[in-house]
Amino acid sequence: MAVIGKDILKAAQLLRDGKLVAIPTETVYGLASNALDATAVAGIFKAKNRPTFDPLIIHTYSIEKVKEYVLEFPAELEKLAKAYWPGPLTLLLPKKNIIPDLVTSGLDKVAVRVPDHPLTLELLQQLNFPLAAPSANPFGYVSPTKPEHVNKQLGNAIEYILDGGNCKVGIESTIVGMENGKICIYRLGGLSIEQIEKVVPIAIGMKINSSGDPTAPGQLKSHYSPMKKLVIGNIEMLLEKNKNAAVLSFGNKKYNALTFNLSEKADLIEAAANLFTGLRTLDESNGEIIITNYLPETGLGKAINDRLTRAAANK
Ligand code: TXA
Ligand code: MG
Numbered sequence: 379m380a381v382i383g384k385d386i387l388k389a390a391q392l393l394r395d396g397k398l399v400a401i402p403t404e405t406v407y408g409l410a411s412n413a414l415d416a417t418a419v420a421g422i423f424k425a426k427n428r429p430t431f432d433p434l435i436i437h438t439y440s441i442e443k444v445k446e447y448v449l450e451f452p453a454e455l456e457k458l459a460k461a462y463w464p465g466p467l468t469l470l471l472p473k474k475n476i477i478p479d480l481v482t483s484g485l486d487k488v489a490v491r492v493p494d495h496p497l498t499l500e501l502l503q504q505l506n507f508p509l510a511a512p513s514a515n516p517f518g519y520v521s522p523t524k525p526e527h528v529n530k531q532l533g534n535a536i537e538y539i540l541d542g543g544n545c546k547v548g549i550e551s552t553i554v555g556m557e558n559g560k561i562c563i564y565r566l567g568g569l570s571i572e573q574i575e576k577v578v579p580i581a582i583g584m585k586i587n588s589s590g591d592p593t594a595p596g597q598l599k600s601h602y603s604p605m606k607k608l609v610i611g612n613i614e615m616l617l618e619k620n621k622n623a624a625v626l627s628f629g630n631k632k633y634n635a636l637t638f639n640l641s642e643k644a645d646l647i648e649a650a651a652n653l654f655t656g657l658r659t660l661d662e663s664n665g666e667i668i669i670t671n672y673l674p675e676t677g678l679g680k681a682i683n684d685r686l687t688r689a690a691a692n693k
Pocket of ligand 1: 511
């Protein structure tokens, strides 16, 4: 098992030595390595059992730093960065050669973000390289939002988990880029479309749901999946057919079943923060399958529903 602690100096030294360290962010925990060292980055793919056609996000601490790694920062995207970094926003920008091809799976653009977590921002400032970090879970499984989630699944592959407590956003960053001068969203996430439209009020394109397309990887049809079958629909009707199911609920309705409530007061922000813990808790429970229903399609509800759809898809 890995050691869980708050020692930034230790985390920094391990990363300088080319090792992997799990780091907290406001979205989910990341499995980090030196993004400029292809050998260290290869360790991430191995530990996660992640296919190398699925590129990684690099993390750094400022817009100025990002500019050291990219050829161009389109004005519309810089507006978003100024408004929402540090925060749950990832931008796709044309990469400089200094970023290894393994990080981007050979694509011309690199995904970058400035995470909003004090420990990780301090760590990033101590390093003279950015950190490549996917979510710290085995490929395809539910993302981790607590250090213990990481330890359970990847504890044998890493030495150290930097303990930043519970992730306050709880779902991954929203991925945004530009195509033909138009803003495109590649993954729904912790920054809502409404928030993006406030800053760049132009027609927004959607690139989501393209399953297994190597130009927009990570949008695989089946992802974020518990081991147990997840069924989405009318909870009461589903419960009649599945007496031993566990329920992932939202709002104050009570069910005659083992239940994890994402937010009793029906708050979508609270539900996002609880989503992955809820899926994990029910996955480890006695429930034979997990039953849930879609949440309202506003704010973070869209991203939550996206995760539920993928978690429910057949593997
Ligand atoms: O919130 C987050 O974004 C977390 C934390 C740790 O920062 N990271 C995360 O990484 O969710 P990961 O690897 O689980 O998901 C990153 C997604 C992948 O699905 C990948 O396909 C997409 O970003 N991505 C990365 N680089 C890309 C690129 N150059 N073009 C298109 N998609 C890219
Ligand atoms: Mg992931």
